[in-house]
Amino acid sequence: MKTVKFNISCVGLCADCDSAWLFEEEVPEDWDNMTDDEREEWAVGVFRETIQWGWVAEDEN
Numbered sequence: 001m002k003t004v005k006f007n008i009s010c011v012g013l014c015a016d017c018d019s020a021w022l023f024e025e026e027v028p029e030d031w032d033n034m035t036d037d038e039r040e041e042w043a044v045g046v047f048r049e050t051i052q053w054g055w056v057a058e059d060e061n
Contacts, residue, residue: 001026002026002031003024003025004025004043004046005024006021006022006023006043006046006047006050007019007020007022008022022051023050027042028042
């Protein structure tokens with residue numbers, strides 16, 4: 001079984017979490033026939049479906 005592992009890195013992320021593998025996903029059956037662009041599109045789609053994030057704007061008072 002071939003998988004793709006996903007990680008994140010950003011300012012403020014704890015040292016144990018930064019670039020650590022968060023999850024992995026089995027590649028589609030046609031992985032070996034996909035172009036690099038198709039693989040990138042697939043990986044971005046999986047990441048966006050799996051990872052949720054948010055933001056808030058606040059006034060400093």
